Amino acid sequence: MESSRDDIVIAIRSAFLKKETQQRFSLLGLIFFSIIFLVLGSLDFKPVNYIKTIVKEIVYRSSYIISGPENFVKKNYVTINNHFKLYEENKINIIKLESFKKKDLSNKIITLENIKYKKLIDDYFIKDNETFAKVLIDKQSPFLRSIIINKGSKNNIKLGMIILDEGYLIGKIVEVNYLTSRVLLISDINSKIPVSLQPGDTQAIMSGKNRRSGVLQYIKDKDLKNNNEELVVITSGAGGLFISGIPIGTIKNKKDDLKTNNEIVHFYRNFSQLKYVKVVSYSREKGSLDTSSKNDSAKQAGKVQEANQMEETLKILLEQKKIAEEIRIKIEEENTIFKRKIIDQQNEILIIKDDIKKNIIQKEEIKFLKLNLIYGHKCKKSVFNNLYKVTSKKYRDCVFRKGLKKN
Amino acid sequence: MSKINQGNIEVFYKFVPITLLFISVLNEIDFNNLGIKYFSFNFSYILIFYYSLKKTKSFSYGLIFVAGLFNDVVVGTPMGISSLIYLLLCGAAAYLRNITLRPNLMKDWIFFLITILIIKSFSFLILTFIFDYEVILFDQMINIIFTFILYLIFIYLFNFIKTNLFGVN
Numbered sequence: 001m002e003s004s005r006d007d008i009v010i011a012i013r014s015a016f017l018k019k020e021t022q023q024r025f026s027l028l029g030l031i032f033f034s035i036i037f038l039v040l041g042s043l044d045f046k047p048v049n050y051i052k053t054i055v056k057e058i059v060y061r062s063s064y065i066i067s068g069p070e071n072f073v074k075k076n077y078v079t080i081n082n083h084f085k086l087y088e089e090n091k092i093n094i095i096k097l098e099s100f101k102k103k104d105l106s107n108k109i110i111t112l113e114n115i116k117y118k119k120l121i122d123d124y125f126i127k128d129n130e131t132f133a134k135v136l137i138d139k140q141s142p143f144l145r146s147i148i149i150n151k152g153s154k155n156n157i158k159l160g161m162i163i164l165d166e167g168y169l170i171g172k173i174v175e176v177n178y179l180t181s182r183v184l185l186i187s188d189i190n191s192k193i194p195v196s197l198q199p200g201d202t203q204a205i206m207s208g209k210n211r212r213s214g215v216l217q218y219i220k221d222k223d224l225k226n227n228n229e230e231l232v233v234i235t236s237g238a239g240g241l242f243i244s245g246i247p248i249g250t251i252k253n254k255k256d257d258l259k260t261n262n263e264i265v266h267f268y269r270n271f272s273q274l275k276y277v278k279v280v281s282y283s284r285e286k287g288s289l290d291t292s293s294k295n296d297s298a299k300q301a302g303k304v305q306e307a308n309q310m311e312e313t314l315k316i317l318l319e320q321k322k323i324a325e326e327i328r329i330k331i332e333e334e335n336t337i338f339k340r341k342i343i344d345q346q347n348e349i350l351i352i353k354d355d356i357k358k359n360i361i362q363k364e365e366i367k368f369l370k371l372n373l374i375y376g377h378k379c380k381k382s383v384f385n386n387l388y389k390v391t392s393k394k395y396r397d398c399v400f401r402k403g404l405k406k407n
Numbered sequence: 408m409s410k411i412n413q414g415n416i417e418v419f420y421k422f423v424p425i426t427l428l429f430i431s432v433l434n435e436i437d438f439n440n441l442g443i444k445y446f447s448f449n450f451s452y453i454l455i456f457y458y459s460l461k462k463t464k465s466f467s468y469g470l471i472f473v474a475g476l477f478n479d480v481v482v483g484t485p486m487g488i489s490s491l492i493y494l495l496l497c498g499a500a501a502y503l504r505n506i507t508l509r510p511n512l513m514k515d516w517i518f519f520l521i522t523i524l525i526i527k528s529f530s531f532l533i534l535t536f537i538f539d540y541e542v543i544l545f546d547q548m549i550n551i552i553f554t555f556i557l558y559l560i561f562i563y564l565f566n567f568i569k570t571n572l573f574g575v576n
Contacts, residue, residue, distance in 0.1 A: 015501035038487035059480040144483030
């Protein structure tokens with residue numbers, strides 16, 4: 001018993017303490033070094049932080065290079081896939097474009113009204129820094145869903161800046177190095193974002209779940225279990241972490257998510273396809289209720305009114321156009337009918353003209369026959385005279401002259 | 408000539424494990440998170456345990472420590488934690504090597520399961536209680552199970568590469 005315990009101790013000692021051949025460091029020494037590194041790093045010890053920054057810069061660049069072939073394959077696969085979907089997407093896009101065109105003017109008016117009201121309550125933010133960055137590393141970790149971008153403190157990137165992909169929220173900066181930064185994606189389980197559900201303005205906190213979806217936690221004031229309509233999820237701006245109104249995703253009706261107890265937020269963006277992102281920071285616009293802002297507000301009101309008038313005019317013009325179109329169609333129909341009538345009448349006139357001609361001929365014939373009965377013998381050729389043959393034209397003329405000779 | 412070639416191949420083979428380890432930690436494809444709901448495994452654990460057990464030259468603790476640091480940077484965990492875990496894995500493999508007179512694959516396999524259970528629990532405790540990370544226990548269990556199952560497959564694969572591809576005995 002005693003000897004077996006000794007064997008274990010010897011084996012452990014040999015494994016951890018003995019510096020084996022071709023090993024420059026002992027295992028236990030390195031384990032202690034790791035623990036020290038971990039502890040000092042968590043305590044923000046400056047030299048360790050410097051080492052960390054250097055290691056990060058090296059690793060991010062190396063990882064970008066090493067992931068090159070894989071990214072090349074992935075990129076080509078996506079390109080080919082997109083190519084095959086192009087026709088269907090084009091058809092859908094055309095339909096969408098039409099519907100968006102219709103909504104555009106109304107949206108402009110709503111935006112201007114929104115700006116006006118936000119200024120009135122001193123909650124209007126303007127972009128003060130906007131940078132585009134390339135995604136260097138997109139390694140999905142089970143502990144942290146994050147990406148590395150190629151902009152750092154050198155490019156005025158600061159902690160907490162918002163990351164957008166085509167206007168949709170995808171994350172925020174959680175770590176800034178000199179040339180690179182780490183973005184915590186909203187799909188991460190540790191990211192807690194104050195959101196608002198529209199319509200209804202229900203407040204909630206959203207946490208990440210997986211690449212394409214998140215879950216709502218702490219839903220306030222509303223039971224969404226029997227939700228039958230699609231809800232739009234936007235940032236609420238609560239807590240000052242994000243500005244309000246950045247779109248995140250949608251909550252589809254319950255049929256889709258029956259198996260889960262949580263409300264599933266389907267993100268607008270696919271986080272596995274990120275290539276370039278926009279890093280933005282916002283600042284509150286100065287002066288909201290002073291004279292200048294009142295003037296601004298008045299200007300905005302003027303713009304809103306102008307836009308409203310434009311919309312009204314547009315509506316009237318559209319109505320007029322509709323009426324004019326109806327009249328035109330009616331006139332065209334009438335015109336067609338009249339044309340037909342004219343053709344019919346022309347045909348009738350031609351027939352009548354023919355009849356008249358025939359009548360004239362008949363009348364002349366009757367007159368000839370009558371005169372022929374009376375004066376025929378005066379014009380008729382016989383053995384005793386040298387007059388005209390009965391069928392000849394001269395005979396006819398003679399009958400019409402009542403047998404009188406020509407002067 | 409053929410001796411020189413064989414020698415070169417052996418030298419080249421010596422650096423394959425460590426190269427594989429660095430590629431696996433630096434590459435964007437992470438078997439820990441393939442996006443499949445009930446499938447993930449830790450390739451680095453298998454690699455480190457197997458080659459530590461085989462006492463492979465060039466697979467030095469210093470380089471494993473650096474690989475751990477790199478992994479932490481890429482994955483986003485506190486720097487030093489992966490190094491610690493990797494080194495503990497090396498320690499466990501070295502201990503098994505010391506107590507083993509006649510190597511047995513099944514024993515190695517069971518020992519690997521016990522080791523990854525312990526080190527995963529250890530990393531879970533550190534991440535949850537010290538660094539406030541929210542780690543899903545179920546995902547970790549899935550990871551452990553598949554790492555354990557795939558260990559055997561990878562062992563055969565590594566042996567196949569060693570003998571058939573490189574011709575090293």
